[in-house]
Amino acid sequence: MATTHALVGMALALPAAYAVPELAPVVLVAGLVGGLFPDLDLYVGHRKTLHYPVYYPIAAGLALVWALLSPGTLTVALATFLLGAAVHSVMDAFGGGLEMRPWLETADRAVYDHYRGRWIAPKRGVRYDGAPEDLLLAVSAALPMVVLLDGPLSELVVVLVAVSAGYALVRKQLVRITMWIVSRLPTRIRTRLPSRYHET
Structure with missing residues (x-):
């Protein structure tokens, strides 16, 4: 889930937020945005255009040394x-x-490795977005932040967990609704959608 990636990004930023408390809001938001960023390619080469499971870790390592x-x-x-x-890409x-x-x-593609x-x-350690284990991962990432943070960021974490839980509850039904909507779109729009929207 996008919310799981956001929460994991924030959780990864938590040590830096505690090491440099005056930067906590900026660092936590940067972790959240970084956790979400790769999925901006959702409709343009999803998990290929902005996903870099080899290059992001190298860039992150260099940036950590710089920091x-x-x-x-x-x-x-x-x-x-x-x-x-x-971490999102991996x-x-x-x-x-x-x-x-x-x-x-049925798919044999998870994420594109540009290096290879x-x-x-x-x-399939997490079988699909919105699976029970995905929700468990989101909650696990959120718990330290709920305990350690306060104010708007803590409230944001709670909202993200609530959205995660709601999505997990309706995940499979959303596919049926989406496919019903897609089947009723004009052909010129339908043909521009990624191939996964043409599955039967």
Whole structure:
């Protein structure tokens, strides 16, 4: 779930937020945005255009070294942003495939490896977005933040968990609704949608 990626990105930023308390809001938001960022390619080459399971970790490592050598708002925020994006890209390899009904396990593509020039097959440790284990991961990432944070960021974490729980409850029904809507779209719009929307 996008919310799981956001929460994991924030959780990864939590140590930096405690190490440099005056930067906590910036760092936590950078982790959240980094956790979400790769999914901006949802309708344009999803899990390929903005997913880099090899290059993001390298960039995050370099940015972390820079932040340690020269701690400041920009360096720490950049490091946490890239760390969130890196973990998102790697996490997707351990999830389900790109199909509309990933619980059927028909797809052999999880995330594109630009370094090797090939798709990584889904490992299905989390069977699909919105699966019970996905919700468990989201809650696990959120718990330390609910305990340690206060104010708007803590409230945001609670909202993200609530959205995660709601999505998990209706995940399979959403596919039926989406496919019903897509089938009624004008052909010129339908043909522009990613191939997963043409599954039967």
